[in-house]
Amino acid sequence: MGGAILGISAFYHDSAAVLLRGGRIVAAAQEERFTRRKHDPAFPRNAVRYVLDEGGLRLEDLDAVAFYDKPYLKFERLLETYHGFAPRGLTSFLSAIPVWIREKLFMRRLMRDELGPALDAEVPLLFPEHHLSHAASAFYPSPFPEAAILTLDGVGEWATMSICRGSGRDITILRELRFPHSLGLLYSAFTAYCGFRVNSGEYKLMGLAPYGRADGERVREWKARILDEVVDLRPDGSLLLNMDYFNYATGLTMFTADRWRETFGIPPREPESAISQEYMDMALAVQQVTEDAVFRLARTARELTGLENLVMAGGVALNCVANGKLVRSGIFRDVWVQPAAGDAGGALGAALVAHHIWQGNEREVQSGDAMHGAYLGPSFGEGSIMRTARRFDAPFVRYDDFATLCDDVAGLIAQGKVVGWFQGRMEFGPRALGNRSIVGDPRDPEMQRKLNLKIKYREGFRPFAPSVMEEESASYFGLDRPSPYMLLVAPVAEDIRNPLPEGYDDMDLHRRLYVLRSTIPAVTHVDYSARIQSVNRDTNPRYWSLIDAFRRLTGCALVVNTSFNVRGEPIVCTPHDAYTCFMRTEMDVLVLGDFLFRKEEQPPWRESADWRETFALD
Structure with missing residues (x-):
């Protein structure tokens, strides 16, 4: 063994x-x-x-x-x-x-x-x-005895993409793309040009893309220019970048600004400045190019391996919009993405x-997968929670019955309260999956605005994900399989959508953002999509029980889930981290294990109230 x-x-x-x-x-x-x-x-x-x-x-x-x-x-x-x-x-x-x-x-x-x-x-x-x-992180924990493997990122040593075949304990590399030609670095360059930070802002570019006008002339024209002048995308998904547009190979920046200005007619966006329609359209154009490349690579992987299942890793595999479309494309029967797809994985x-x-050990394929829900980090017991409460002289209520705690917290969520939910082992990977999460009511029209501006202190356009009971997911979303790691985007069900108002296309970003698109507006993005986490009763019984309590109270079998942190801060690890984040924000309630803390009962916060003194904007 x-x-x-x-x-x-x-x-x-x-x-x-x-x-x-x-x-x-x-x-x-x-x-x-x-x-x-x-x-x-x-x-x-x-x-x-x-x-x-x-x-x-x-x-x-x-x-x-x-x-x-x-x-x-x-x-x-x-x-x-x-x-x-x-x-x-x-x-x-x-x-x-x-x-x-x-x-x-x-x-x-x-x-x-x-x-x-x-x-x-x-x-x-x-x-x-x-x-x-990357390939091993995708294949060995997956639920498939054999699978095609697709890895995509910025660059490793030389490789920037690989297609492999996994079977039993063996991984065979079939194709590689080499530096400086890289789909990941292409996407990162556009991330930087749109004013976001490389290696952390790519998901912002993905979230901005749906604000682009898909039926507009500019998106079509810019996508054509990207494919004609910036990248030569081949039928098999391989690509060649025109290095006249890029500076990362030898410089300290991602792009050659003058060449981009000449091609796209807009300057690099200043970080934290207002986002105009041009940058939304640019985000959509490169997102479409990225999706085209991923689909072509997937077809090539299917042809090379002849296998019906695909596994993925590398930073580009965190592009859950592309992942969701790939699943629905039917190129493969099933797709599994490593939840820690980036370098951590x-x-x-x-x-x-x-x-x-190296050791030559055979592989045991586990039902579901071998990631244990990604709950692989440290947990903290009652003693640690009590020490945190004593340090801050923090009043709390301790529950002896977890079902009663869930009922009470569900009631608070239904009243519009924002709850920090801290349970069990910390998640591994970039997503909070219900053990280090901030949760809210998805039906509340103001919840997205409140979470973005008063809790997370981040850009208002960024969407939030739903955590939905796995057995109820099909009632809300167009997805025919579980999505436990929040790595698939799928459409919101037609029967819970609202029609768009007249003049919608002429609205600015923020007015479009707060249009009520469905009966769960806080998790419905501008294109009627959602980044779904399906919660399994056996994998995370505590989080499932909270959502079930909210369902029994309201009839709604999902909650808003965002990571327990503020902008620029890593997801909280310890009860001390959680209490500090709770007190620095306008969060209403904190639940640490079986302990409930209400904001209005806490003593004045005596440490730094400005989180920006500790965490730089990302």
Whole structure:
């Protein structure tokens, strides 16, 4: 069965650690949740300590440590790129290469120094390739005995995309696309041009796209220009970028501003400035190009493998709009996406490569999947909650009966209250899935506005997701399968939609945003879509019970779910994090386990009330 393997991703963004025992995932966590630094790239000391503690292990108990990419290959790519583009890129070269020569080239020594002398010198350090780590994170935990594998991101060592075949314990790489040509970097460049931060703002661009005028001339024209001048998208989904438009290969920015201005006629949007219709249309144009590329790649994967199931990982696999359309396209019978699809999930993939390929262990396919609902992080008991309450002299009510707690919280949600819901083990990956969530009433016309502006302090156009009882999902959404990880967007059911008012297309962004499109307006996006989390009674019985209590009270079998944090803050990890976030916002109620805290009963907040002093805008 194999022993204990520690998987690590670090030094780019979203560092993480994962522990396997006998091939099963014991624990997984991102470093950002402990350090409170979003997308923390540092070596995941805290996450390593946590996963080992959760497994009851010490470093000396490990069979192997697996790192999620090959540093020498990445260094080779940097050198060849700088050489190929010379003399361009001197500033970037002088910035990047000294760090590599001092530190990253000596990754084995760096890893052993970080882990400390407790790691036996005989314990091997393994370095699977970046896209193999992504492929392993997608295939091995999936519910399929065999599957086509599609990985898409910015760049690993050389690869930016791969198509593989997974069967049993084996993964076979069939096709790769290489740097600098990258669908992920194309999308990131448009993210930057529209005024959002690369590696964290791509989901904002995806959320902005539905505000683009799909039937307008500008979207059609800009999509044509992207395909004619910026990217050569081939029938098989491979692509070539016109590097005259991009600066990431040798520079410190993503795009060549003058070339973009000439082609699109608008300047780069200033971050935090008002968003005009042009940038909404640009977001939609590149989203459509991205979807076209994903569909072509999926068809190629089907043709190459002959298999009826697809698994996906890599940052582009977090584009849940494309995922939802891919599911509905019927190219594959079923699609499973790794919930920690980005670099954090690379730690899991590296560990799984070590278990199945290096150790040669056979794979056990589990019903559902092997991710345990992604509830793989730390949990905190009554003692930790009580210590937090004592520290802040915080009044609370403790419930002995969980069903009564759910009934009372459902009643508060139905009254329009916003509730911080903190239960059990923290989620692994970018989505809060009901254990570190802020919840509200999806029927409330003001809920989206309230959550965006008074709780999350983020851009008003950004949509919220529904958490719906799995058995009730088909009553609300056009999706014929579970979506437990909030990675599929699907249309809201026709019979709960409202017609659009006259003059809708001439409204500005914010007036369009607050049109009541359905009987669940807080989770219905401008294109009548929703990013769905289906909640299974067995996977998360506490969250399911809360939603069921709300259903019994109101007849509505879903709640609004957004991550428990403010803008720029990682999702909360501890009761202390949760109480601090609760007091810094206009959240009404906090539930920590079986303890309920009401805002109006809490003492004045004496620590910094301005979260922006702690967290930079993302």
